[in-house]
Amino acid sequence: GNSVTQMEGPVTLSEEAFLTINCTYTATGYPSLFWYVQYPGEGLQLLLKATKADDKGSNKGFEATYRKETTSFHLEKGSVQVSDSAVYFCAPNYYDKIIFGKGTRLHILP
Amino acid sequence: DVKVTQSSRYLVKRTGEKVFLECVQDMDHENMFWYRQDPGLGLRLIYFSYDVKMKEKGDIPEGYSVSREKKERFSLILESASTNQTSMYLCASTRGILNTEAFFGQGTRLTVV
Numbered sequence: 001g002n003s004v005t006q007m008e009g010p011v012t013l014s015e016e017a018f019l020t021i022n023c024t025y026t027a028t029g030y031p032s033l034f035w036y037v038q039y040p041g042e043g044l045q046l047l048l049k050a051t052k053a054d055d056k057g058s059n060k061g062f063e064a065t066y067r068k069e070t071t072s073f074h075l076e077k078g079s080v081q082v083s084d085s086a087v088y089f090c091a092p093n094y095y096d097k098i099i100f101g102k103g104t105r106l107h108i109l110p
Numbered sequence: 111d112v113k114v115t116q117s118s119r120y121l122v123k124r125t126g127e128k129v130f131l132e133c134v135q136d137m138d139h140e141n142m143f144w145y146r147q148d149p150g151l152g153l154r155l156i157y158f159s160y161d162v163k164m165k166e167k168g169d170i171p172e173g174y175s176v177s178r179e180k181k182e183r184f185s186l187i188l189e190s191a192s193t194n195q196t197s198m199y200l201c202a203s204t205r206g207i208l209n210t211e212a213f214f215g216q217g218t219r220l221t222v223v
Contacts, residue, residue: 032210034211034212036212036214042216042217043114043200043214043215043216043217044153044200044202044212044214045214046211046212049211089152089153091212093210097143097155097158097168098143098202098204098212100145100152100153101152102150102151102152103152103153
């Protein structure tokens with residue numbers, strides 16, 4: 001079946017460091033790709049999305065590009081802040097249901 | 111402001127009890143989902159529904175059932191709660207299927223003792 005793999009956490013970085021969280025998905029069909037973020041004590045909320053190849057989604061300084069040739073959707077941010085500490089989920093939408101990665105917990109140290 | 115509301119943030123139930131988790135969305139979304147979230151396992155799909163009175167099994171339906179009598183409400187039922195059902199339960203809804211964002215409730219942390 002369809003699946004998604006994202007890098008294991010936790011990831012600990014200092015403030016202003018560069019962030020990459022890797023995500024790869026199985027290539028059945030042509031899914032839309034999403035990143036969700038979960039702040040402590042809250043439900044998930046959409047961070048960004050891309051719906052076709054080479055699309056770049058962006059929000060709050062985060063970016064991810066839909067790479068069909070490598071079936072990847074890596075999340076990046078040039079300079080992280082303490083307030084970015086959260087759990088991040090990669091989530092392809094395969095038309096019948098959304099598949100979530102296991103989540104990557106991010107800790108940002110001041 | 112769009113909203114998915116789960117009836118409880120925290121619940122404590124005894125083994126063997128019948129447990130109802132309620133979810134209501136105010137966005138007129140067709141699709142609704144129940145996930146459980148456990149450390150190291152991410153979100154796992156329990157059941158989903160594409161329309162009133164319709165339901166589909168997800169990846170881990172055993173020990174659960176669902177009910178969708180109205181479009182805005184999707185209930186998760188634990189027929190006989192067990193300690194291995196202690197978890198965070200998340201409800202979500204989407205409009206249609208293609209390219210659509212999921213909206214989540216705040217979650218219900220259920221403890222079965």
